Amino acid sequence: QVQLVESGGAVVQPGRSLRLSCAASGFTFSSYAIHWVRQAPGKGLEWVAVISYDGYNTYYADSVRGRFTISRDNSKDTLYLQMNSLRAEDTAVYYCARPYGGNYNSPLDYWGQGTLVTVSS
Amino acid sequence: EIVMTQSPATLSVSPGDRATLSCRASQSISSNLAWYQQKPGQAPRLLIYGASTRATGLPARFSGSGSGTDFTLTISSLQSEDFAVYFCQQYKTWPQTFGQGTNVEIK
Numbered sequence: 001q002v003q004l005v006e007s008g009g010a011v012v013q014p015g016r017s018l019r020l021s022c023a024a025s026g027f028t029f030s031s032y033a034i035h036w037v038r039q040a041p042g043k044g045l046e047w048v049a050v051i052s053y054d055g056y057n058t059y060y061a062d063s064v065r066g067r068f069t070i071s072r073d074n075s076k077d078t079l080y081l082q083m084n085s086l087r088a089e090d091t092a093v094y095y096c097a098r099p100y101g102g103n104y105n106s107p108l109d110y111w112g113q114g115t116l117v118t119v120s121s
Numbered sequence: 122e123i124v125m126t127q128s129p130a131t132l133s134v135s136p137g138d139r140a141t142l143s144c145r146a147s148q149s150i151s152s153n154l155a156w157y158q159q160k161p162g163q164a165p166r167l168l169i170y171g172a173s174t175r176a177t178g179l180p181a182r183f184s185g186s187g188s189g190t191d192f193t194l195t196i197s198s199l200q201s202e203d204f205a206v207y208f209c210q211q212y213k214t215w216p217q218t219f220g221q222g223t224n225v226e227i228k
Binding site for chain 1: 155
């Protein structure tokens with residue numbers, strides 16, 4: 001069955017960096033674009049970034065562009081989110097999510113369980 | 122950026138009753154709308170896409186309607202497992218945006 005498992009969440013100080021991972025299984029990872037979506041504590045969902053199936057195209061929310069980098073290793077079925085210059089407002093549960101049918105602009109039919117990033121001094 | 126506005130913020134419903142949730146887009150998104158359900162401590166779950174197509178395995182008591190800017194999620198007879206937060210999402214244009222959610226609680 002389709003599984004997405006995030007890891008790497010931690011408590012970090014403002015200005016520091018962190019890398020999240022998302023391990024995929026149960027489907028042909030290299031055929032799908034994959035998204036990162038985050039949710040601040042007690043708040044709604046915010047789309048963060050997406051990467052094409054082959055890694056050549058990436059898109060970012062304005063709130064993270066220039067600080068976050070999405071990447072993937074199709075040989076390892078793994079997605080990454082490199083987060084630099086972290087701010088308190090980046091505190092959230094970060095989910096990786098697969099779009100239905102594999103295209104960028106599709107609803108998200110499978111989600112990981114999320115990993116918590118807390119930015120605090 | 123397209124703003125998605127959900128109403129009401131909280132909906133108090135008795136088990137067995139009908140629940141109607143609304144979602145409005147700040148500009149037309151055709152039928153590029155999805156609904157998600159989220160329970161405490163869990164990831165969102167896709168319920169409806171294309172405004173009205175049920176995800177695989179979703180009970181028929183859930184239905185979606187609308188197009189353009191106004192959309193509705195209806196749960197015809199609420200079961201105990203349906204009490205949760207529901208989000209709408211537009212995926213017509215970048216960035217994809219979500220509504221702020223409707224909390225369906227037990228009355």
